[in-house]
Amino acid sequence: MAKKIMILAGSPRENGNTITLSNWVANAAQEAGAAVEIIRAAQLQVKERGCLACMGCQNSDKFGCVIKDEISAAINRIPDQDVLVLASPVYFMGFSAQIKCLIDRLYSLFKITKDGKGISHPLQHIEFALIATAAGAQEHGLNLMEENMAAICDFFGKGYRSLVVPHAPVQPGLIVSNTEILRQAQALGKELAG
Numbered sequence: 001m002a003k004k005i006m007i008l009a010g011s012p013r014e015n016g017n018t019i020t021l022s023n024w025v026a027n028a029a030q031e032a033g034a035a036v037e038i039i040r041a042a043q044l045q046v047k048e049r050g051c052l053a054c055m056g057c058q059n060s061d062k063f064g065c066v067i068k069d070e071i072s073a074a075i076n077r078i079p080d081q082d083v084l085v086l087a088s089p090v091y092f093m094g095f096s097a098q099i100k101c102l103i104d105r106l107y108s109l110f111k112i113t114k115d116g117k118g119i120s121h122p123l124q125h126i127e128f129a130l131i132a133t134a135a136g137a138q139e140h141g142l143n144l145m146e147e148n149m150a151a152i153c154d155f156f157g158k159g160y161r162s163l164v165v166p167h168a169p170v171q172p173g174l175i176v177s178n179t180e181i182l183r184q185a186q187a188l189g190k191e192l193a194g
């Protein structure tokens, strides 16, 4: 059966590096037979800017965020996916605020077990991946984003694949001439679809 891949793309820029790489990964995955959806975090209609810590998710038997907006609509469909990709530019040493709003609401996709010692979640089958670009070097934020991603995935008991590009061109559109990054993106898309 075709794998379902959701890419959450966190840059507000049209034609920027994040969306270019996301499209490259998506196209290669689709060619390999996967069903791919790219969700632009910056375009989602939000009711709240972030998690409200209302604990509506923890006080419910269901997994998912109880705020009724387009972030919840995306988050609540993650358990139906086979692959979740977080794609973001580095903004001040971390994920962009647009995608962080979604990441925080992943809180609604686990529950603390009754003994308080562990968690249960519906993401056991999911593979994770990170797509990240930065204007600076690895140590100017990509390193911290990788650590953040590793911690998120580790929390769910998972590893992740990554496509991380330091020194990415600042001007939108220029990255399209980088055939090495294109090759890496295509390889990642194919792997995720496999």
Ligand SMILES: Cc1cc2nc3c(=O)[nH]c(=O)nc-3n(C[C@H](O)[C@H](O)[C@H](O)COP(=O)(O)O)c2cc1C
Residues within 6 Å of the ligand: 011, 012, 013, 015, 016, 017, 018, 019, 088, 089, 090, 091, 092, 093, 094, 133, 134, 135, 136, 137, 140, 141, 142, 168, 169, 170, 172
């Ligand atoms: C608000 C803002 C903060 C940024 N912070 C960093 C940073 O901390 N480290 C870095 O290397 N690049 C930083 N950058 C550069 C972007 O990460 C880089 O240009 C990225 O490739 C842009 O992706 P996009 O084209 O998808 O928007 C920043 C850019 C912006 C607009």
